[in-house]
Amino acid sequence: MPKAYVFTRYGGPETEALVEVDRPVPGPGQILVAVRAAGVNPVDWKQRTGYRRPGESGERDFPAVLGNEVSGIVEETGEGVEGFAVGDEVFGTALTGGYAEYTLLPVAIAAHKPAELSFTDAATLPVAAATAYDGVRQLDLPSGATLLVTGAGGGVGAAAVQIARSLGLRVVGVASEGKKDFVESLGAVHVPSGPGWAARARAAAPDGLDGVYDLVGADVLTEAVELLADRTKLITAGAPESDVQRLGGARVTRARNAAVLEAVAQLVIDGDLNPHVTATFPLTEAGEALRTVEDGHARGKVVIEVAR
Numbered sequence: 001m002p003k004a005y006v007f008t009r010y011g012g013p014e015t016e017a018l019v020e021v022d023r024p025v026p027g028p029g030q031i032l033v034a035v036r037a038a039g040v041n042p043v044d045w046k047q048r049t050g051y052r053r054p055g056e057s058g059e060r061d062f063p064a065v066l067g068n069e070v071s072g073i074v075e076e077t078g079e080g081v082e083g084f085a086v087g088d089e090v091f092g093t094a095l096t097g098g099y100a101e102y103t104l105l106p107v108a109i110a111a112h113k114p115a116e117l118s119f120t121d122a123a124t125l126p127v128a129a130a131t132a133y134d135g136v137r138q139l140d141l142p143s144g145a146t147l148l149v150t151g152a153g154g155g156v157g158a159a160a161v162q163i164a165r166s167l168g169l170r171v172v173g174v175a176s177e178g179k180k181d182f183v184e185s186l187g188a189v190h191v192p193s194g195p196g197w198a199a200r201a202r203a204a205a206p207d208g209l210d211g212v213y214d215l216v217g218a219d220v221l222t223e224a225v226e227l228l229a230d231r232t233k234l235i236t237a238g239a240p241e242s243d244v245q246r247l248g249g250a251r252v253t254r255a256r257n258a259a260v261l262e263a264v265a266q267l268v269i270d271g272d273l274n275p276h277v278t279a280t281f282p283l284t285e286a287g288e289a290l291r292t293v294e295d296g297h298a299r300g301k302v303v304i305e306v307a308r
Contacts, residue, residue, distance in 0.1 A: 001021065001023070002100065002101035003101055004019060004097060004101065005017070005099035005100070006018075006019055006021070006064055007048040007062070007063065008062050008063045010050040011049065012048075012049070013287065013290075016066070018283070019063060023102050024104045026078035026104055027104075028078050028080050028081075029078060029080055029108065030095065030107065031084050031107060032074070032075045032077075032078075033090060034073045034075045034308070035070050035071075035100055035101055035102060036070075036071055036308070037072070037120045037304065037306065038067045038094070038098035038099050038123055038306065039069040039098070039127060039304075040067070040289050040292070040298075042154070044066050044067055044290060044293070045290055045294040047066070065099060066099045066286070066290065067094055067098025068093060068127050069092075069093060070098040070103055070105070070123055071090065071120075071122035073090070074086050074088040081107055082107075084107060084110070089119075090112055090113055091113050091123060091261065092105040092261065093109045093110070098123075098304075099286045100283075101283070108256075109257060109258065109261070114265055114269060116269050117269065120277055120280065121275045124303060127156075128156045129163075129267075129275065130254070130260050131159075131237055132157075132159035133263060133267075136160055139211045139235060143168030144168060144170070145169055146169070146170045146171075147169045147171050147209070147213060148171075148172045148173075148209050149188070149213045150174045150212070150213070151215030151238060152171075152175045152188055152215075153175035153299055153300075154175075154298065154299075154300075155298070155301045157173065157175070158182075158300050161173055161183070161186040161187065162186055162272065162273045162274065163272070164213075165186070165187040165272075166272040166273070171189070172188060172191055172201055172205050173186070173191065174197055174220075175192075178299075182300070193220075197223070198223040198224070198227060205227075209227050210230075212224045212225070212227065212233065212234045212249075213235055213236075214237070215237055217236060217240075221234075221238065221243060221247065225248065231248030232249065232250075234247060234250070235250055236250075236251060236252065275300070275301050276300030278298070278301065279292060280303050281302070282307060283306050285304075289303075
């Protein structure tokens with residue numbers, strides 16, 4: 001039986017385990033994928049604690065496989081699937097969890113993996129890079145405008161900085177002092193996080209900020225909005241809808257379609273987006289991979305590589 005890294009109930013890391021599971025069976029509009037790589041994201045551990053994405057409802061069936069973004073090879077196609085065939089290299093959003101040897105992808109949010117793109121890099125795109133892309137496009141700032149990105153050293157933040165830079169934006173990136181060199185290598189002006197960060201950000205952008213892309217939430221979100229003249233240019237992927245609406249901003253609206261996946265893949269191929277995979281782990285060490293992200297020490301992207 002294939003293996004998967006799961007959580008057996010809502011809670012902390014003590015709920016996680018590597019277990020054997022049944023191989024998923026693709027339904028209509030789905031493809032079965034032999035996973036080659038799975039991206040690790042903060043939303044993975046948040047879901048383990050009981051977090052639901054906006055619009056989600058219903059209880060999970062346990063054990064639930066962790067992970068949301070994967071790349072791999074099509075093993076089987078479900079009824080009505082067009083445009084995908086057995087043997088195709090693909091990447092997309094996992095329907096049945098990504099930290100696994102096999103998963104299901106809905107074809108609506110799956111794309112063919114370009115030959116120029118490695119499985120490891122492709123696995124970083126469906127959640128992190130696509131969220132970054134959706135948010136930057138949602139802000140719709142003109143070339144030359146200044147964008148502040150909080151949490152700029154993480155997977156989504158690093159992608160947002162690079163995508164914004166490719167569109168001609170000036171970027172101020174808030175991240176820990178230990179990520180200074182990394183954030184600056186992305187083309188952003190680094191502002192150390194922690195107490196007083198907002199004053200430092202204001203000093204780094206004396207002509208003002210035209211937009212804020214928040215990936216942290218809580219007090220950081222509340223402080224960030226005070227840096228904007230136009231609060232409608234505040235978006236977040238790090239706070240609940242209610243929190244940001246109260247401040248006059250909005251959550252990032254996710255497109256969740258193949259067109260966005262193809263767009264971010266092309267950015268990588270063109271050299272405008274480096275996924276910056278800084279650590280890889282085998283499936284047997286999926287827990288360690290998730291701790292790296294959950295503890296906040298990850299710089300760039302962490303990926304689980306599934307051996308064949």
